[in-house]
Amino acid sequence: xxxxxxxxxxxxxxxxxxxxxxxxxxxxxxxxxxxxxxxxxxxxxxxxxxxxxxxxxxxxxxxxxxxxxxxxxxxxxxxxxxxxxxxxxxxxxxxxxxxxxxxxxxxxxxxxxxxxxxxxxxxxxxxxxxxxxxxxxxxxxxxxxxxxxxxxxxxxxxxxxxxxxxxxxxxxxxxxxxxxxxxxxxxxxxxxxxxxxxxxxxxxxxxxxxxxxxxxxxxxxxxxxxxxxxxxxxxxxxxxxxxxxxxxxxxxxxxxxxxxxxxxxxxxxxxxxxxxxxxxxxxxxxxxxxxxxxxxxxxxxxxxxxxxxxxxxxxxxxxxxxxxxxxxxx
Amino acid sequence: xxxxxxxxxxxxxxxxxxxxxxxxxxxxxxxxxxxxxxxxxxxxxxxxxxxxxxxxxxxxxxxxxxxxxxxxxxxxxxxxxxxxxxxxxxxxxxxxxxxxxxxxxxxxxxxxxxxxxxxxxxxxxxxxxxxxxxxxxxxxxxxxxxxxxxxxxxxxxxxxxxxxxxxxxxxxxxxxxxxxxxxxxxxxxxxxxxxxxxxxxxxxxxxxxxxxxxxxxxxxxxxxxxxxxxxxxxxxxxxxxxxxxxxxxxxxxxxxxxxxxxxxxxxxxxxxxxxxxxxxxxxxxxxxxxxxxxxxxxxxxxxxxxxxxxxxxxxxxxxxxxxxxxxxxxxxxxxxxxxxxxxxxxxxxx
Numbered sequence: 001x002x003x004x005x006x007x008x009x010x011x012x013x014x015x016x017x018x019x020x021x022x023x024x025x026x027x028x029x030x031x032x033x034x035x036x037x038x039x040x041x042x043x044x045x046x047x048x049x050x051x052x053x054x055x056x057x058x059x060x061x062x063x064x065x066x067x068x069x070x071x072x073x074x075x076x077x078x079x080x081x082x083x084x085x086x087x088x089x090x091x092x093x094x095x096x097x098x099x100x101x102x103x104x105x106x107x108x109x110x111x112x113x114x115x116x117x118x119x120x121x122x123x124x125x126x127x128x129x130x131x132x133x134x135x136x137x138x139x140x141x142x143x144x145x146x147x148x149x150x151x152x153x154x155x156x157x158x159x160x161x162x163x164x165x166x167x168x169x170x171x172x173x174x175x176x177x178x179x180x181x182x183x184x185x186x187x188x189x190x191x192x193x194x195x196x197x198x199x200x201x202x203x204x205x206x207x208x209x210x211x212x213x214x215x216x217x218x219x220x221x222x223x224x225x226x227x228x229x230x231x232x233x234x235x236x237x238x239x240x241x242x243x244x245x246x247x248x249x250x251x252x253x254x255x256x257x258x259x260x261x262x263x264x265x266x267x268x269x270x271x272x273x274x275x276x277x278x279x280x281x282x283x284x285x286x287x288x289x290x291x292x293x294x295x296x297x298x299x300x301x302x303x304x305x306x307x308x309x310x311x312x313x314x315x316x317x318x319x320x321x322x323x324x325x326x327x328x329x330x
Numbered sequence: 331x332x333x334x335x336x337x338x339x340x341x342x343x344x345x346x347x348x349x350x351x352x353x354x355x356x357x358x359x360x361x362x363x364x365x366x367x368x369x370x371x372x373x374x375x376x377x378x379x380x381x382x383x384x385x386x387x388x389x390x391x392x393x394x395x396x397x398x399x400x401x402x403x404x405x406x407x408x409x410x411x412x413x414x415x416x417x418x419x420x421x422x423x424x425x426x427x428x429x430x431x432x433x434x435x436x437x438x439x440x441x442x443x444x445x446x447x448x449x450x451x452x453x454x455x456x457x458x459x460x461x462x463x464x465x466x467x468x469x470x471x472x473x474x475x476x477x478x479x480x481x482x483x484x485x486x487x488x489x490x491x492x493x494x495x496x497x498x499x500x501x502x503x504x505x506x507x508x509x510x511x512x513x514x515x516x517x518x519x520x521x522x523x524x525x526x527x528x529x530x531x532x533x534x535x536x537x538x539x540x541x542x543x544x545x546x547x548x549x550x551x552x553x554x555x556x557x558x559x560x561x562x563x564x565x566x567x568x569x570x571x572x573x574x575x576x577x578x579x580x581x582x583x584x585x586x587x588x589x590x591x592x593x594x595x596x597x598x599x600x601x602x603x604x605x606x607x608x609x610x611x612x613x614x615x616x617x618x619x620x621x622x623x624x625x626x627x628x629x630x631x632x633x634x635x636x637x638x639x640x641x642x643x644x645x646x647x648x649x650x651x652x653x654x655x656x657x658x659x660x661x662x663x664x665x666x667x668x669x670x671x672x673x674x675x676x677x678x679x680x
Contacts, residue, residue: 051532052503150620164621165393194392195559195603200616202605221532224605228612247609265537267562268607269589275544276537276566282502 011081013183013215014040014063018075021058021239025070031289032058034239035075037313038217042182045209045216047226047247049262050236053283056219059236060185063217064100065092080182098128100183101176105191107168111160117144117171118156124178143174148204166197170204177208184209186218190225202228223266227251235259238284238294241313245320256322258295293324301326334465336518336551337439339383341419347521347553348381348404348440353413355399359626369626373399375577377413381521386547386554388568388585390561390600392622396577397557401525404555405442406433418520438468441514445526447506451498451513457483458494461513468517475516482512485549486542504535508542515550523555528563540567561604565589570658573597576625576633579652583659593653593661596634632664644671 021033033055040046048056061067063077065084077084080099087095096102104110112120121143122136131139137156144152147170160168169189176184186205190198206229209216220226226233227247234244235256243256254260264277281298284290293299296306305325314329316322353374361368374396381387391397402408404415406422415422417431417439424430431439444450451460461482462475470478480490486508498506507527514522524543528536540563547554558564564571565585572582573594581594592598602617618637623629632650635641644664652660653667664672 051534166621194622195561196392196599196616196618197621199603199605199613200619203613203616222605223533224607227607227609228605230609251607251609262533265534266607267537267540267560267566269562269565272566272585276541278537278541279534280538282504282535 012039013042013044013080014038014217015078016059016063016075019059019062019077020072020074021055021062021067022072022074023070024072028287031286032071032239033062034289035310036236036239036241038234038241040183040215040217042215043209043213045206045218045229045231047230047233048217048219048236049221049223049226049233051221051262051283053286054236055239056236057187060102060187060217060219063183064096064102064185066096066102094128097124097176097181098179099181100185101179101181102185102187103169103172103176103189105188107165107172108160110172111168111175113160116157116159117163117174121171121175121178124175128179139178140174143178144171146177146208147171147174149174165193166200169193169197169201173201173205173208177212180212182214184214184216186216188219188221191220191222198225199228205229223251223263235262238286238290240290240294240310240323241321242295242324243320243322245317249317249320255316255320255327256295256324257299257301257326261298334438334468334470334518336520337435339418343383345383345419346380346416347383347418348379348555349414349416350380350404351378351414353377353400353403353415354411355396355403355408356411372577372625372628374403374410375628377574377577377579379572379579379582381553381555382570384551384553385569386556386567388564388571389555389557389574390559390564390571391574392559392600394576394622394625395574396625397559397574398525399577400574401442401523401555401557405440405523406436407442438517439519440521440523441517441519442523442525443507443510443514443527445529447503447510447530448498450510451506453498456495456497457501457509458490460498460509461516464513465516478516479512482515483509485515485546486512487538488512502535504531504539507531507539511539511542511546515546518550519552521553521555523557525557526559527556529558529560536563543567561600573600576622576628578633579662580634581659581661581663583655583661584657587656587659591655591659593655593659593666594634594663595638595640595665597661599637632662634663640665640672640674642672 016038019033019036023030036059050056062073118140121140125136125139149155149167149170190201230247232246233250234241237258243259254263261279279298284294292307293311296302311323311325313321313323316327316329355374357371357373358367359369389397403410421430422436423433458476458479461479465475483490483493488508528539556567568585571585571588573580575596581597599617620637629636631647632645635645650662650664650667652662654660664670665674668676669678
């Protein structure tokens with residue numbers, strides 16, 4: 001599908017096919033990701049949009065092979081032309097932080113509390129580029145300036161707890177960018193921030209992405225955030241991508257009923273005095289793999305045919321995919 | 331034994347339900363070898379507000395601005411260091427000698443819903459036990475309290491037969507927040523303080539709970555204080571809005587005034603920080619730089635001046651008082667305060 005969206009593009013930076021992730025324990029199996037195809041070009045920003053439990057963060061972690069041992073990962077994942085699934089621990093150690101880096105929602109748990117910010121950045125540089133300590137320290141200062149931390153020189157010696165939330169998030173971005181990754185994976189990096197700080201960090205990420213030409217996969221539950229940063233969005237529901245489109249047409253009018261519901265349920269200024277449209281019910285538990293349209297039980301357009309099988313991914317417009325039999329294909 | 335009923339309106343419609351003046355709460359920080367007080371967090375520093383009968387007052391601000399401390403003070407979960415609270419014309423915290431409303435009566439008429447729906451429920455009580463608990467404390471029989479709990483569960487959209495016997499961990503986040511709302515309503519309160527009630531919920535569930543809150547307000551004749559960091563949600567639900575910055579009120583007024591004619595530079599920056607929802611009109615420059623300062627050591631004069639593009643000398647010297655702008659709309663900013671000495675301030679007519 002999204003491969004077909006970009007026939008002219010050279011080898012994509014990320015190419016995942018039929019990605020599945022199951023979490024197996026004694027009592028139950030959770031079918032977190034159920035066949036996700038993803039393509040990302042160099043220099044492109046893709047937002048994975050979804051609610052809690054939709055499988056967006058699990059998909060992101062699978063791309064870096066960061067899932068715990070009990071997770072059973074199926075399908076193929078290629079990042080920068082390399083098969084991630086087949087990598088050894090040694091290869092992964094070079095791959096993570098070198099070709100691909102990740103930033104998280106909570107910098108306080110992602111950064112090490114007992115080392116200074118400067119040391120943590122320099123450590124990554126030394127580990128991957130094999131340069132001297134003083135060269136790495138100089139690079140750490142450059143990186144803090146790159147992420148626009150004021151009085152960067154002084155902040156090198158600061159511990160994570162000495163920084164405000166916004167500065168900590170910038171420091172984590174600096175660690176991630178230490179080795180100029182080609183792919184940045186961002187897991188809700190602005191969700192825990194205040195509004196006035198969130199917009200600063202979003203603008204910084206967009207600026208850095210353009211400057212460094214990175215590909216970015218950005219996980220968020222916030223349509224507004226996607227609108228500010230994405231080139232393309234993939235909406236996830238119950239472990240599958242249900243709609244994928246360029247951001248402009250998507251914000252102008254989502255086509256999958258779930259994506260429409262999500263946009264309708266997002267409170268924005270023109271809604272005052274009107275009743276909010278809601279999506280009734282709740283997402284499925286995923287203890288069984290959905291064998292029909294997973295959204296059908298909550299969907300106002302559902303018909304018997306929706307329960308006949310998983311709706312195929314179909315092209316529903318130029319560069320646009322939806323998994324819904326009620327959306328006419330082109 | 332009779333069922334609880336909502337306390338009667340005493341002061342009439344013109345009497346505000348809750349009037350708070352000069353509310354202060356400082357938290358000491360202890361440190362060092364001897365555990366002496368080394369600093370003070372000025373969490374709430376002179377907040378005055380009015381909640382009228384039947385309205386929803388929205389309180390917005392960023393983390394550390396004191397909005398949750400204000401909520402806890404309004405609920406009297408914290409004792410204020412200074413300040414007065416008058417509930418429907420009666421002093422809060424009175425005794426039989428001094429008159430006024432006792433804390434016990436006050437807390438029956440004012441209830442609260444918290445952000446963390448799981449932490450605020452007792453994990454060892456079933457849902458019906460949780461909802462029936464406080465009416466029993468206030469003298470309702472167990473049978474009656476349970477019946478009432480079932481009515482409330484139905485009112486918040488949870489089928490009693492399906493949910494009454496479950497424990498909090500057996501229901502979803504949105505359902506738990508509905509249970510918290512049902513529990514808050516069990517004492518037939520007049521004022522409900524909602525502290526970030528939808529912030530932890532997914533968008534589709536958030537809309538369900540907001541619709542429910544609007545319905546319940548109508549059905550039970552409630553007044554809300556709605557605290558949130560989400561400006562869109564506050565705009566949707568509030569009649570009047572109060573903007574807080576570092577423990578003080580920056581601006582307050584009717585919702586249309588605040589959103590269409592914001593007077594305080596902080597309010598304008600907050601509104602401009604909202605994502606545009608239109609990829610063609612993306613923001614290019616952040617409206618504010620930096621994070622809010624630490625409330626342990628707030629800036630002198632106007633607390634916002636360190637991040638304000640309009641700051642002048644007068645802003646560092648004096649704290650601005652609230653300048654009235656139109657009916658019920660006021661902003662604490664030297665730039666709108668007549669005769670403040672700020673170059674943008676209106677002149678006082680001779």
